[in-house]
Amino acid sequence: MAGDSLGTLFKISNWGESHGKGIGVVIEGCPAGMALTEEDIQPFLDKRRPGQSSITTRRDEADTVEIMSGTVDGITTGTPISLFIRNKDQKSKDYSEMAKLYRPSHADYTYQKKYGIRDVAGGGRSSARVTAGHVAAGAVARKVLTEALGVDIFAYVKSVQDLQLETAPDAINAELIETNLVRCPDQDLAERMVKKIEAARKAGDSLGGVVECQLRDVPVGLGEPVFDKLEADLAKAMLSINASKGFEIGSGFAGTLMQGSTHNDVFFDDEGSVRTKTNYSGGVQGGISNGMPIVFRVAFKPTPTIIREQETVNVDGKDVVFHGRGRHDPCVLPRAVPIVEAMAALVLCDHFLRFKAYKNLFDL
Template sequence: MNKSSFGNHFTVTTWGESHGKALGAVVDGCPAGLSLNEEDIQKFLDRRKPGQSRYTTARKEGDLVEILSGVFEGKTTGTPISLIVRNTDQRSRDYGNIAYTYRPGHADFTFDAKYGFRDYRGGGRSSGRETIGRVAAGAIAAKILETLEISFYTYTKSIGPVKIESFDAEEISKNAFYMPDAKAAEAAGAYLEECMKNQDSAGGIIECRIKNVPAGLGNPVFEKLDAVLAEAVMSIGAVKAVEIGDGIQVSAMKGSEDNDGFHMENGQITKNSNHAGGIMGGMSDGSEIILRAAIKPTPSISQPQNTVTDSGEETSLEIHGRHDPVIVPRAVVVVESMCALAIVDALFSNMTSQMDRIQEFYQK
């Protein structure tokens, strides 16, 4: 299998399966001298681990990270950073009934079509548990961005038909859904209770806002910053659509409504509005980057579903085991992590975009 890596200058390779011995990531390209310890990474992993509420899978995993290389005496060494999280609560027997049957909404059929073989235990490499490596690596990227005062607000904007109506940053970490609106979180809980009662699941939207990104990141043709961010976020298994700024709404707007004018403020060029979501012509414009990811409903549901076996026999399947009725809350930190990885890689690439910056570095 190829393409398990992301990034050009700050590169992340994830590895492992849902029911294997462990999962993890290798981060290459991290500069030497960054203060880093396992607690920095664990804080991110704790945001996505299972069993935190009745609306997440009951699988009990501590998701404890170990740094195997690339850090010495609390500082990165500039060499590859190897990270591992061991699986401790596998129940492969829960998947015995799907060994030869394709689950609707999963990668079972397409994985078989590509490789002629698949690990049916929880989806193997296609499991949402693969995102552990992304989140561990994203924590390192976020630590780099923190030194540059680049920060994130990432939260659940909606679950099913329930949308936030207000924004309180402190509320995000106070409810099970990472919603910045307490009333919306309460309504989302009621909606999910109904879904669970009917052995069904829900989707939603995650919004990521990135502050203090300098202007000029990205490229004007290929590897535009919005394209790279979209690739990063769309690579998350449950994501089916990505919007930047006003997103799909621009198709119904006039140019006079969509264009962001400029003015001078404290000697700096500043936009009057931010319909573009912080990216113009494939490059960051210095304003807040706004990205939204549409998350599909959890495909593992207990209702009978029509499907076929790998031998072509039509059958009905009821999926048992431990599954999230909604993926959205645990995916919040995954979206943030992938955005952090993309921004760091773009920052490192941008360091060689002007000759005077190269001369300044080597001739000082």
């Protein structure tokens, strides 16, 4: 199958390129009867858009979303919702040098070899600009989840290089996330992260880090084993984000250092509700949500665009040297936050509808 669609009952199809006419996304399967206007979507795009601050790329895109179909008088009709974000900042930059070589750790080489052709301007389809569509669609998914289920979704920067947030997931104050440029819910740490990113920018270098995401008040029962486990679909969604290199849920890789006797999450009767004392499971057991907060992390590599002289090969396979120029995003982490949230919302909304399809059909 073609790989530009995601989801089954709540399904998105993404299209568009970095320097083409724009980015679009078609949402199939949004339930009818929900109030929806551009104002429900725009704030999330504003969080993702470039040019927000001194620590993100200076490419300036207004990223204004337009609803092209699927609503009447501001209410969803159950038919496809087409969203369009027109590209504005298509500088007539000279891409002739870039057309002749493959930038290290970008997708230039693989796209050229796979398709026999590539859209050089801004990386074409391989650009992270396509995630504008993810964020727009994710805003719709989030609205479904919020209004129908009351689910709460929030992500934040957990680390920038070696600067790591030590706050436990259940102690995070989500209201602090947007109080600083880097979207880290610890003001002091955030300041140090900003300084580190600014230093990398000055050095023409780049940094990676980790985003942590929480989904709270998710009902018990979402996830379709044995393959479409909730964490499996989350992992796929996260690894499809540009520059991501890893995913872990609950205790993740660190959990491998524990023992079963301490890692097991003990169930207890919390005044009539079944809860677990710890949450190393990260809110899923056997691929199905267990009602505890879903907590996962995504690793993002240092962005490959750096303003340095680098060795590489040209399109004839010969060694060459090239020098990166212009705008660059020294650290994608702050802008990755709304993308991670959006992808999580898309996965969760799809699983919610799948859950709903089968639920309560036969009484037991």
